Amino acid sequence: xxxxRTTGETPDYGTWIRTRPLVVFAILTASFLGLSLLMVITPxxxxxxxxxxxxxxxxxxxxxxxxxxxxxxxxxxxLIHELIRSHARGERVLDIxxxxxxxxxxxxxxxxxxxxxxxDYWGSAWEYSKQVxxxxxxxxxxxxxxxxxxxxxxxxxxxxxxxxxxxxxxxFHEVRELQDxxxxxxEALRILRxxxxxxFLDLFSDPGAYPRQQLLRQRLEEGGAVDISDVPLASLMSxxxxxxxxxxxxxxxxxxxxxxxx
Ligand SMILES: C[S@@+](CC[C@H](N)C(=O)[O-])C[C@H]1O[C@@H](n2cnc3c(N)ncnc32)[C@H](O)[C@@H]1O
Numbered sequence: 001x002x003x004x005r006t007t008g009e010t011p012d013y014g015t016w017i018r019t020r021p022l023v024v025f026a027i028l029t030a031s032f033l034g035l036s037l038l039m040v041i042t043p044x045x046x047x048x049x050x051x052x053x054x055x056x057x058x059x060x061x062x063x064x065x066x067x068x069x070x071x072x073x074x075x076x077x078x079l080i081h082e083l084i085r086s087h088a089r090g091e092r093v094l095d096i097x098x099x100x101x102x103x104x105x106x107x108x109x110x111x112x113x114x115x116x117x118x119x120d121y122w123g124s125a126w127e128y129s130k131q132v133x134x135x136x137x138x139x140x141x142x143x144x145x146x147x148x149x150x151x152x153x154x155x156x157x158x159x160x161x162x163x164x165x166x167x168x169x170x171x172f173h174e175v176r177e178l179q180d181x182x183x184x185x186x187e188a189l190r191i192l193r194x195x196x197x198x199x200f201l202d203l204f205s206d207p208g209a210y211p212r213q214q215l216l217r218q219r220l221e222e223g224g225a226v227d228i229s230d231v232p233l234a235s236l237m238s239x240x241x242x243x244x245x246x247x248x249x250x251x252x253x254x255x256x257x258x259x260x261x262x
Contacts, residue, residue: 011136013102015077016170017066018127025062029055061242068243076243080201081106081169083236087199087256090164091115096153096188097171099126101133101146107167108142117163118148119156152177153184161193170252172202173209181209182219189223194262198225199254201233206251220257228257 032052038045067073081103088107091114095104098118108116122129133148151157153168154177172184185200192198203209204216220228233252234244243249 007139009139011100011102011105011139012132013077013100013136014127014132015066015069017062017069018125020127022059022062022066025055025059029059061245061247065242065248068240074240076239078102079237080233083254084167084169084199084201085110087197087254088165088167089197092163093117093165093167094119094158094163094191096156096166096168096184097121097174098133098148099128099169101136101148103167103169104133104146104148105137105140105142108137108146109140112145114145116142116146118146119151119153120148121152122150153187154178156187156191158191160190161196162191164193164196165198166192166196167199169201170203172200173206180212180215182212182215185216185219186223189220189225189259192223192259194224194259197256197258199256201252201254203249203251204230204253204255205232206246209251216255220255224260225257226260228255230255 029052032048032055036045036048036052038048069077071078084103085106088110091111093107093114093116095107095116095118098104098120101118104116104118108114118133120128120130130148130150134143137143137146137148149157153171153175166188168188172181175181175184178184188198188200205213210216231254233239233249233254236254239249
């Protein structure tokens, strides 16, 4: 029985929109609005309404996106994980950049034969941790089949061909050690066994993260990928405002396929 049934405690999966930037932008908005009240002394203070408006708009977008990803606002984070999970195959599965473990745990819950590994570097920039992952796995009743490891997607602590399936959600573009983010895709294919499958969701159309668009295809082919499907997320599910914006998920694509059998 899962621990959450006996304790009433629910898993904490967090959302992709972090609390810290949201609070910082809210404070900036309030500060500039407050300072603009100096207009009673000098009309120049009216100019402070400009940064107040800009920061206010960013705060609004972040808050709305966070709401849409959450369980009360459409559960888009869960829906996207479900989409990735529905493509996952095999028994030994790795989730690269697992956050608080939602996708890894969902993949484990789907098939009682599965042994799932979640890897993340759990840096301070993110509000996720290995401890929370492990507690979530206990609460979901899959702690015996899901292991979480600290490591970087740039050079993972696994041997070649160790997994039947590799999944990853919105992580490769975050790998700071790599200037060319497609190298993380090559690394993911290295640890996939021949005949195994991969499912990657990332901002692959974002020219900031992936300036040389043809490189992704090249890396996939060099890594032995076949039967490649490469589809914009927006064509797989309808994304409401602001998730359809270019600063959120407009550039997201789901790339899946198999590694050629040996
Ligand atoms: C947008 S979050 C997505 C988290 C999780 N995949 C999900 O869908 O909930 C990006 C994740 O990438 C992880 N990450 C960033 N750079 C990484 C690296 N070099 N190696 C492993 N994980 C990394 C972060 O810690 C964070 O958990």
